[in-house]
Amino acid sequence: MNRRKLSDSTYGLLLIAPVFVIVAGILFLPTVYTIFLSLTNFSFLKGHTLRFVGLTNFVTIFSDTEFVGSLWNTVFFTLVTVALELLAGLVLALILNRSFAFMGLLRTTILFPWALPTALNAIIWRWLYNPDFGFFNSILLQLGLTTAKTNWLGEIPLSMYSMMAVAIWKTSSFMALILLTGLQTIPNDLYEAAEIDGAGWFSRLRKITMPLLVPSILLALLFRSMDAFRAFELPFALTEGGPAGSTQTLSLFGYRQFFQFLKFDTGSAVSVIQFILIMFLGALYLRVFRTEND
Amino acid sequence: MRWQLVQRAGTILFKYLFVLFLVVLFFFPVVWILLTSIKTTGDIYAWPPVYIPLHPTLQNYHVVLFGSKLGRYIANSVIVSSLSTVSVLFFASMAGYSIARIRFRGRQAILVFFLSMSMFPQLAIVPSLFVWFRQLGLINNFLGIVLAYTGLFSPIALWILATYFRTIPLEIEESAKLDGCGRLRILWSILMPLSIPGVIAAALIVFIQTWNEFFLALVILSKNLLRTATVGIALYPGEYAFPWELITTATFLAIVPIFILTAVFQKQIIGGLTAGSVK
Numbered sequence: 001m002n003r004r005k006l007s008d009s010t011y012g013l014l015l016i017a018p019v020f021v022i023v024a025g026i027l028f029l030p031t032v033y034t035i036f037l038s039l040t041n042f043s044f045l046k047g048h049t050l051r052f053v054g055l056t057n058f059v060t061i062f063s064d065t066e067f068v069g070s071l072w073n074t075v076f077f078t079l080v081t082v083a084l085e086l087l088a089g090l091v092l093a094l095i096l097n098r099s100f101a102f103m104g105l106l107r108t109t110i111l112f113p114w115a116l117p118t119a120l121n122a123i124i125w126r127w128l129y130n131p132d133f134g135f136f137n138s139i140l141l142q143l144g145l146t147t148a149k150t151n152w153l154g155e156i157p158l159s160m161y162s163m164m165a166v167a168i169w170k171t172s173s174f175m176a177l178i179l180l181t182g183l184q185t186i187p188n189d190l191y192e193a194a195e196i197d198g199a200g201w202f203s204r205l206r207k208i209t210m211p212l213l214v215p216s217i218l219l220a221l222l223f224r225s226m227d228a229f230r231a232f233e234l235p236f237a238l239t240e241g242g243p244a245g246s247t248q249t250l251s252l253f254g255y256r257q258f259f260q261f262l263k264f265d266t267g268s269a270v271s272v273i274q275f276i277l278i279m280f281l282g283a284l285y286l287r288v289f290r291t292e293n294d
Numbered sequence: 295m296r297w298q299l300v301q302r303a304g305t306i307l308f309k310y311l312f313v314l315f316l317v318v319l320f321f322f323p324v325v326w327i328l329l330t331s332i333k334t335t336g337d338i339y340a341w342p343p344v345y346i347p348l349h350p351t352l353q354n355y356h357v358v359l360f361g362s363k364l365g366r367y368i369a370n371s372v373i374v375s376s377l378s379t380v381s382v383l384f385f386a387s388m389a390g391y392s393i394a395r396i397r398f399r400g401r402q403a404i405l406v407f408f409l410s411m412s413m414f415p416q417l418a419i420v421p422s423l424f425v426w427f428r429q430l431g432l433i434n435n436f437l438g439i440v441l442a443y444t445g446l447f448s449p450i451a452l453w454i455l456a457t458y459f460r461t462i463p464l465e466i467e468e469s470a471k472l473d474g475c476g477r478l479r480i481l482w483s484i485l486m487p488l489s490i491p492g493v494i495a496a497a498l499i500v501f502i503q504t505w506n507e508f509f510l511a512l513v514i515l516s517k518n519l520l521r522t523a524t525v526g527i528a529l530y531p532g533e534y535a536f537p538w539e540l541i542t543t544a545t546f547l548a549i550v551p552i553f554i555l556t557a558v559f560q561k562q563i564i565g566g567l568t569a570g571s572v573k
Contacts, residue, residue, distance in 0.1 A: 011477060012398035019389040019448045020404065026445025027411045030422035037421060095312060102313050107560040109313075109320050115556045115563075116324075117506035119528040120545050124323045126531070127330065127538060135326050138343035173320070181568040230415040233508035237528040251509070254417045259513070264421050275418040282413050 031275065038268035057269035067270065069245050070253040073160065077249065078228040081167045085224060086217065088168065089175025094209075096176065097183045110173040118170065122237035125166045129153050153239050156246045163238055163247050167228065175220050182216025183209070214292055222285040226278055250274050324549065331355070331543040338539055354543040364544035366519060367526030371548065374436060374511075374522055375504040378443035382500045383493070386448045390455030391481045395467070408449040416509040424513055434517040442514060443504050450503075451496045457569040458492025459485055495566025498559055502552055523548040 041053050061067050096106065113121075128135045129152035140146040152162045186209065194204050232251035235241050241248035241256075250270065257267030329347060330338055331354050337344040359365040392398075393405065423442065424433070432438030462485060470480050486493060511522045521529070527544050530537075556563060 008396050009398035012392045012396035012401065015388040015392035015396070015477075016404060019385045019452060020407075022385065022441070022445045023408065023411050023448060026423070026442055027414050027419055030419040030426070031414055033422035033425075034418050037425075092316075104560065106313060106316065107564060108557045109316050111556045111560050111563060112320055112324075112553065115502050115506075115552050116549065117508070117524045117552070119506075119508045119524040120548055121323075123528060123531070123541060123545055124327050127542060128323055128326060130538075133339055133343070133538070138345075142342065169319075177564065177567060226413060226415075230417060232416070233524070233528065236508070251415070251417045255420075255509075258421055258424070264425070268421050271415075271418040271421060274415055278413060278415055282410075 034268045034271050034275075037264055038272045040265060042264045042268070044262060044264070053265075057266045058273070061266050061269045061273070066245055066248070067253060070241075070248040070250050071273075073246070073248055074229060074231070074250045077160070077164060077167070077231060078225055081164050081171075081228050082221060082225045084164075084168050085172045085175045086221065088172035089179055089220065090217075092172065092176035093179035093183055094205075096180055110176060113170045113172075114174045114177070116170065119233040119237045121170055122166065122234050125162075126153065126238050129162060153247075154243055156243060159239055159243060159246050163234060166238060167231070167234060171224060171227075175224060178220040178223070179213065179216050182213050186212045215289070218285055218289050218292065222282065226281060229278055229281065230274065324546070324553075327542040328546050330538065331546050333539070335539050354539045355547070358540055358543045358547065362540060362544075363518065363521075364526065364530070364540065364547075367521050367523045368544070368548055370515070370520060370526075371505055371523040372551075374439055374443075374515075375501050377436065377440045378447070378504045379497050379501045381440055381444045382447050382451050383497055385444060386451035386496065387455055387481065387486060387493075388478075389448070390452040390459055391477075391485060393452065394456040394459035408452070412449045420509065420513055423510070427514060433514055434520055436515075436520075439511060439514045439522075442510050443507065446507070446510070447500045447503055451500050454496040454499065454566045454569050455489070455492055458489040458495075462488050491562050491565060492569070494559060495562040495569070498555055498563055499566050502555065502563075505552060 038057055039052055039054065040050055041048075041056075042050060092110070096110070131137060131149045131151050131154065134152075136152065137146075137149050140150070151158070153159050190208050190212075191204060194208060199207065230251050231249045232255065235247045235249050235252050236255075239247040241252050251274070254267055254270035254274065257263045257270055261267075329345070332350040332352065333344065333347040334349055334351055334353075337347055337349070393401065427433045427435075427438050430438075432441065466484060466488070467480055470484055475484070505522075506524060507522075508524050508528070512525045515521055515525065518526075523544075527541065527548060530541055530544070
């Protein structure tokens, strides 16, 4: 066995092969198999014969009002949280871009919500929102700002807004981090030149910062909207999808099809719909990104 | 002159206030559960509310660590995340080296493959993985979750590592090659030690992500005693009628390691995160 006889090309492929096999086996092939499952009447029952049923599962799922509701919840959740996160992230990034004392403390502060496990963060906020002993109601009642206990997670449509607030709190800082990287690549002399020309703060923001920041914004939007679209543990641990399905997302609905009702056929149809929508989202951003770059 | 001084003082004051605002905004939820965790049960459910515990106690910590399954969940997380991080770094370093240093046909296509794989939603892989892992005996098996995490988090790790490998001057490798070093020797004993910041960043990001991962951990490790911290604690409220004093304690304990890691290595983590997003 002589290593030297291997060409660079073979060696390159050989080094990458293990990861390739594992990633294909854990992500790619299962997705393909799920697409296959969504077209069958798969069941765990003994003596069951597997056969193709065409698009029956998709018809079934679209006539389920709970599914349509969770699809709408997911779209609404994604649109609102990502838009507000972008706004908050932008403000944060613009301020952080100036030199600052306590840079280490600030970085830790910004990183902390990102590093928090989403599920545990949901538990923390469930406690903050607790109607009887939670932090928010205690403060609001004692300051006399409200006169009755607010049922943050138990009322429609407040439950959805409360959940969105948690998501925005957690991920705005990650948004800021990506945007900050983009801001730091903008050459300083552009600003200096503009200042000499007498451009004010706002026109510098509008004419220099924003146009040059577009690639970073698109990237941040792509990451975040795909993430928000598959939100799972946030409703799982915060509200369990309730009340009356008002905070149920696609992922949570799909999970229940699988592991509560053991319906792997219609459940897979939910997976496939989510998969197609997310890929569509990715392709859309890529398209915009390309035209922006031209 | 005096006006300028006032203005400068104002800016500095604003900056301090802003830092303070952010610290309060992002830390108050955790401070609140920390306070809850050291209160007596009576104080937790008292009205008017008790904000600062008058009789701080470590009783809840004692119960969580020695008298409940919550301590076990945290231990499981330590095992799963450590094994997964080692596994990811082992495979991703070889692949990252290949991507950074070796020109071969199909390199670009493989990169695109990895990148698009990282967009695949968990909901799409979960049913198939469950069916397959059940047949292979990988459900309720740490090996199963480590394998799944290796697939899930290798793409980001190899991306970060490749970015760092590229910053190491080629000459160092060339001279090692002349001395007769094989490629793997170069990777393990030259490139990896020289890219320590990148290796730390990749390791931490993978460790934190696996510690936080929920969906696959929920499905693959469903047996009560094998649950990871995030899953075990999140399922606790439903199963034991909300003992908030224990839930907040366990949550705080499960966050501490993550918090220490990010506080100590914030520079490296941000470097790693942005290495993944800039290119």
